[in-house]
Amino acid sequence: MVRVAVFASGNGGNFQSIVETSRNYEEKLYSVELLIVDKESAYAIERAKKLGVPCYVVLPKTFPSKKEYEEKIIEILKENNIDLIALAGYMRIISPVLLNEYRDKIINIHPAYLPNFPGKDGIGDAFRAGAKETGVTIHYVDEGVDSGKIIYQEKLVIEKDWDLEKLEEEIHKIEHRIYPETLKNLCKNF
Template sequence: MVNIAVFASGSGSNFERIVKAKEGREASNYSVKLLIADKKDAFAIERAKKLGIKNIFIDPKGFSSKFEFESKIIEILKMEAIDFIVLAGYMRIISSNLLNEYPNRIINIHPAYLPEFPGKDGISDAFEAGVKETGVTIHFVDSGVDTGEIIYQERLNIDSEWDLNKLKEEIHKIEHRIYPMVLTKLFEKGENK
């Protein structure tokens, strides 16, 4: 069994889907042990409480450097015996401190078909560019921004009638379906330590 910690900054809908997939036996080889949030008002915290998942808010402003902030996170992850970190709407760049502690064991989901539209606004960037298709990418995290090794991708054709909110809705449907599936397959392959 792989112990994972989910990092989130916002609503936590992907976090909830990952947990519920586990409850629904879609995913039997991982256990969500912990949610770490970097924003006090992140709705992911409320979701974690309702789902009975331990959750910790760590205020980055309470540390003098990113290194100290991530060192505190590492301390918590070790206490909880976390094997993998799963980013789900976590809006911070991971530094070498955390990357070196969890090499090839940090996974991110990005709402675009990388390498197209990297960065924090992948959905809006694709919409504003007027492209006919975009997608979702799940990848390992490295020192770049959305540049890590790709684990899985899925394309989405953009209907010309869609507004930005409809595109976001369709992207989130894909994310919620594929993230638990990909995590389950990844951990079945023995990528678990």
């Protein structure tokens, strides 16, 4: 079984979806062993408590450098024998320190149909651009921003009467459905 760590910075909706869905699979291909958050205020912490998943709050500001911050994360991952990292709303760029330790073993979910609208506000960027469609992309993490090899994508047609809140809601529905399934499929061949 593949041992997964999820990284989050905020709400933790995708984290919860991954954990709950994985617990309902007949075939146990992966297990979410821990959550790492980078903000004390992240609601994902509460979700981890309710789900019984160990949570580590690792605050970047408490380290002299990004290198030392990521070395601490690597230490936690190694102690827990983590095989795969799933970024789920983790709002930090992964540096070569962590990337080289887990090359091709870090995946991310992005709320846009890449290569369109990369960066921290894919939903808002698509909405403000008046895009007729967007979507969700799951990809490997590389040195760039949302530029890694694409694992899975799903398109979403943006209805004319949708406001930004409705678009966010529809994107999250797709994310919560496809992230656990994509993880499952990845772990079959891990």
